[in-house]
Amino acid sequence: MSSRRPTFRHPDLPENDLGYTRRDYEGAVSTLCAGCGHDSISNAIIQACYELSLEPHRVVKLSGIGCSSKTPAYFLGKSHGFNSVHGRMPSVATGANLANKDLLYIGVSGDGDTASIGMGQFVHIVRRNLNMTYIVMNNGCYGLTKGQDSATTDRGSASRKGHPSPFEAIDLCQLAIQMGSGFVARGFSGDKAQLVPMLKAAITHKGFALVDVISPCVTFNNTVTSTKSYQWVRDHREATATVDFIPPRQEITTQYEPGTTQSVTLHDSSVIQLYKSGDSLDITNRRSALDGLERHREKGHLLTGILHMNEDLKDTHAILETTDTPLNALTEKELCPGDQVLAQIVEAYR
Amino acid sequence: MMKLKRVNDFVIRFANVNGSGSASANNLFAKAVFRLGVPVSPKNIFPSNIQGLPTWYEVRVSEKGYLGRRGGYDFVVAVNGQTLRKDYDDLSPGGYFLYDSSRQLPDDFLREDITVIDIPLTQICIREIENPKLRQLLKNIIYVGALAHLLDMEFSVLTDSIKKQFRKKPKLATPNIHALELGFEYAVKQFPDTCQLSVKRSQKMPHHILMDGNSAVGLGALYGGATVAGWYPITPSTSVIEAFEKFTSQYRRDDDGKRKAAIIQAEDELAALGIAMGASWNGARAFTATSGPGVSLMNELLGLAYFAEIPVVLINVQRCGPSTGMPTRTQQSDLLLAAYASHGDTKHILLFPCNPKECFEMTADSFDLAERLQTPIIIMSDLDLGMNDHISLPLEWDDSRIYDRGKVLDAGQLEAMTEKWGRYLDREGDGICYRTIPGTHPTLGAYFTRGSSHDEYAAYTEDNDAYERCMVRLTQKWHTAKPLVPGPHIRIKDETCVQGAIFFGTSTHSAYEAMDQLGEQDIIINTMRLRGFPFQEAVTAFVDRHDHIFVIEQNRDGQMRTLLINECNIRPDKLFSIPAMDGLPITAGHITRSIKAIITPSVPPGTDTHQGGAK
Numbered sequence: 001m002s003s004r005r006p007t008f009r010h011p012d013l014p015e016n017d018l019g020y021t022r023r024d025y026e027g028a029v030s031t032l033c034a035g036c037g038h039d040s041i042s043n044a045i046i047q048a049c050y051e052l053s054l055e056p057h058r059v060v061k062l063s064g065i066g067c068s069s070k071t072p073a074y075f076l077g078k079s080h081g082f083n084s085v086h087g088r089m090p091s092v093a094t095g096a097n098l099a100n101k102d103l104l105y106i107g108v109s110g111d112g113d114t115a116s117i118g119m120g121q122f123v124h125i126v127r128r129n130l131n132m133t134y135i136v137m138n139n140g141c142y143g144l145t146k147g148q149d150s151a152t153t154d155r156g157s158a159s160r161k162g163h164p165s166p167f168e169a170i171d172l173c174q175l176a177i178q179m180g181s182g183f184v185a186r187g188f189s190g191d192k193a194q195l196v197p198m199l200k201a202a203i204t205h206k207g208f209a210l211v212d213v214i215s216p217c218v219t220f221n222n223t224v225t226s227t228k229s230y231q232w233v234r235d236h237r238e239a240t241a242t243v244d245f246i247p248p249r250q251e252i253t254t255q256y257e258p259g260t261t262q263s264v265t266l267h268d269s270s271v272i273q274l275y276k277s278g279d280s281l282d283i284t285n286r287r288s289a290l291d292g293l294e295r296h297r298e299k300g301h302l303l304t305g306i307l308h309m310n311e312d313l314k315d316t317h318a319i320l321e322t323t324d325t326p327l328n329a330l331t332e333k334e335l336c337p338g339d340q341v342l343a344q345i346v347e348a349y350r
Numbered sequence: 351m352m353k354l355k356r357v358n359d360f361v362i363r364f365a366n367v368n369g370s371g372s373a374s375a376n377n378l379f380a381k382a383v384f385r386l387g388v389p390v391s392p393k394n395i396f397p398s399n400i401q402g403l404p405t406w407y408e409v410r411v412s413e414k415g416y417l418g419r420r421g422g423y424d425f426v427v428a429v430n431g432q433t434l435r436k437d438y439d440d441l442s443p444g445g446y447f448l449y450d451s452s453r454q455l456p457d458d459f460l461r462e463d464i465t466v467i468d469i470p471l472t473q474i475c476i477r478e479i480e481n482p483k484l485r486q487l488l489k490n491i492i493y494v495g496a497l498a499h500l501l502d503m504e505f506s507v508l509t510d511s512i513k514k515q516f517r518k519k520p521k522l523a524t525p526n527i528h529a530l531e532l533g534f535e536y537a538v539k540q541f542p543d544t545c546q547l548s549v550k551r552s553q554k555m556p557h558h559i560l561m562d563g564n565s566a567v568g569l570g571a572l573y574g575g576a577t578v579a580g581w582y583p584i585t586p587s588t589s590v591i592e593a594f595e596k597f598t599s600q601y602r603r604d605d606d607g608k609r610k611a612a613i614i615q616a617e618d619e620l621a622a623l624g625i626a627m628g629a630s631w632n633g634a635r636a637f638t639a640t641s642g643p644g645v646s647l648m649n650e651l652l653g654l655a656y657f658a659e660i661p662v663v664l665i666n667v668q669r670c671g672p673s674t675g676m677p678t679r680t681q682q683s684d685l686l687l688a689a690y691a692s693h694g695d696t697k698h699i700l701l702f703p704c705n706p707k708e709c710f711e712m713t714a715d716s717f718d719l720a721e722r723l724q725t726p727i728i729i730m731s732d733l734d735l736g737m738n739d740h741i742s743l744p745l746e747w748d749d750s751r752i753y754d755r756g757k758v759l760d761a762g763q764l765e766a767m768t769e770k771w772g773r774y775l776d777r778e779g780d781g782i783c784y785r786t787i788p789g790t791h792p793t794l795g796a797y798f799t800r801g802s803s804h805d806e807y808a809a810y811t812e813d814n815d816a817y818e819r820c821m822v823r824l825t826q827k828w829h830t831a832k833p834l835v836p837g838p839h840i841r842i843k844d845e846t847c848v849q850g851a852i853f854f855g856t857s858t859h860s861a862y863e864a865m866d867q868l869g870e871q872d873i874i875i876n877t878m879r880l881r882g883f884p885f886q887e888a889v890t891a892f893v894d895r896h897d898h899i900f901v902i903e904q905n906r907d908g909q910m911r912t913l914l915i916n917e918c919n920i921r922p923d924k925l926f927s928i929p930a931m932d933g934l935p936i937t938a939g940h941i942t943r944s945i946k947a948i949i950t951p952s953v954p955p956g957t958d959t960h961q962g963g964a965k
Contacts, residue, residue, distance in 0.1 A: 095634075338749050342746065
């Protein structure tokens, strides 16, 4: 089923810098369960793209298979999308990005799609530093096949089925930091105020950006015994810092106590300003980020926010030294060396 | 004792230890024969190993231009102690046995029907070559020098080859030429009038080239406009990408030296194909190259490409299966796997090149075909074609050629449309719909590509009629493809002949040779060389006009025969399978024997598919 939203627009909807309203970033009506965390993330993506004034047709959405991977149908209806096969979105995204470096790539995946069947492709897309935003809608279970535990289900956490998971969980953020990702963040679908600026920062970051969003499965994994339930996350969450995304040329007006802020400037001169509380970590330091995650894990807490940033990494195109023109815009004139050169090449085989 | 006495018609086998530098020496010999204008066909029979196991290099010299493997050998350069016994025993009667006499031949090597040529290669090396590092390499060059005398070859062809090979490092040419001279002079002194096999300059190939199929494929991808390649290392396809890398690094740079190609060594074959598909979907020409195990892994994504209608080119350099099989031996055994790859109703377009020129042309064409038909195109090469050098007509390119990008709508075309655009809406009835590339237009032409069932407007559907309409349209597209894929080459020698033979790819050369052998015995057989799948009407017509058809192919189960029966609605008992499956390139002798056994039932069956292993 793919229902479309009515095209009626309220005449007074506010427009962004490009003249688009928020509606221009919406997609079809969601078919996910009522209350699904994924829909909140879709809405945050819509909000982030709207606020960033992205041209919808310059964005490419990609996904794998699962509840999460259905969501690209529910946002950015004016963008091309590619719902690939289970766990293989990273490779398709890699190819798409190689073909045209000038578009923005947003991948959506789930914990099964990324941490199990797609683990191989995930770690390799991170280490190649493909310029894309990779959002994991992480509900700790396989929703579409009725609630089996996933590889991100915490040990001891029990879903509606009632059996505590006996296996160690995979922390995708730790993994991405270890694989060298230049942007790693963890959000919660129930906290839009944190998620939207984080997504804006991730989309603006040049290189691979992981946003792991804990997103409760209201149908199968929202029990009191589950560490991916709304209640548990709300009770055990700590944020690294309050995130402010300041676009280029916008004055920084928020004032904080000296020594409590950390700023990171992105390649397009946007600034990520973090207001930290307590013994927060230094997000530009890999070890500090990993320590922070481990410290909170030991305490039984969930650390959210931007966990790590490094703006100095080369993305895949820079590593491969590809030409500035998108490869898909090159014609036979630029690509084919012609018969005369062929005759020279062939000479080596005489 | 009878000595084999032939000019430009013999097989010489080099028995070496792999990793000992023998490949370049043996190649030097084959190239010298080629440069003397004599048709030559070298076959590398090598182990799945880097160092220390037996490897053979078999060179067929054939004035008549027969380029298939002949089987048997008339001269052996036996420098591998591990296989000495077998190399000795299997030599043709009247043949020549050259060995390194630095170690004495065991006492029980007592054949009297062969000529033994003992050259103390190691001792010559130790005595004459100061640099110990070079000794092992140059030992091989010494026997090539000796061969020049024994086979009465023009010595200057060898020295010229060395100079050409080392033109950028002339210092290295000197010791190599010295080694050639050492071998040559030793043979002149010790073995005058010993060998009666010889290579005489010929004019058979004034324009030809000697090239491996994988290089030709890589070059085809360069000329066909491929800009993205995803790949995973696997024998025997790796050198396709290495060639593409080499050619693009030279011929695909912009004014700043930046590259107009992106090559990614992926984490596995699934990712390799995923990368190629993502790039193709986004409007670049992209491909991957692999072999059977990789195709097995790629099945799921091939189904996605078929159903979501994504152009992509897959080079399958087949090797000996099943499973890991014999990774360094050849077969044509992925036909059914490739033709019907993936679950559900799927069918894929296959092209069957038989020489480097076709490797080049079909690869370049495959990008046009993939974009025209919006589906995977699979090039069915094999290890023999891909990794061995083959004589071929030179490659050519028509500079007026424009890439066929297929049905792709640009912004202007989208705006000019009066009806609603649908990604999977068949406007012309040929089963091919109009696609758009991301980023084309601010408000028009976006759609959601998916491997789940979709309607004409790319929306998810579980409507049974919409699903069926889509599958029926894909069948229509399959029919549309038929005249676009390369048609068969048919030779009707006798209009009244009731017997036909069908073959393809690397079985071609031996098949034609077998037809000549049978012709000499007044057995006339019309032939059809298949070049593409789906099969055209001409294929069915060829089958229809004959009572008996021999299907010659290099696998156990007669996969092409199965494909023909299935796709052309042929009575199975009409098609006789002539399989060869031992992993070595098929020989004419095997084909001739097998066909004779079928048409002359009194002759004892010669249909055993074992051709003699590496002996």
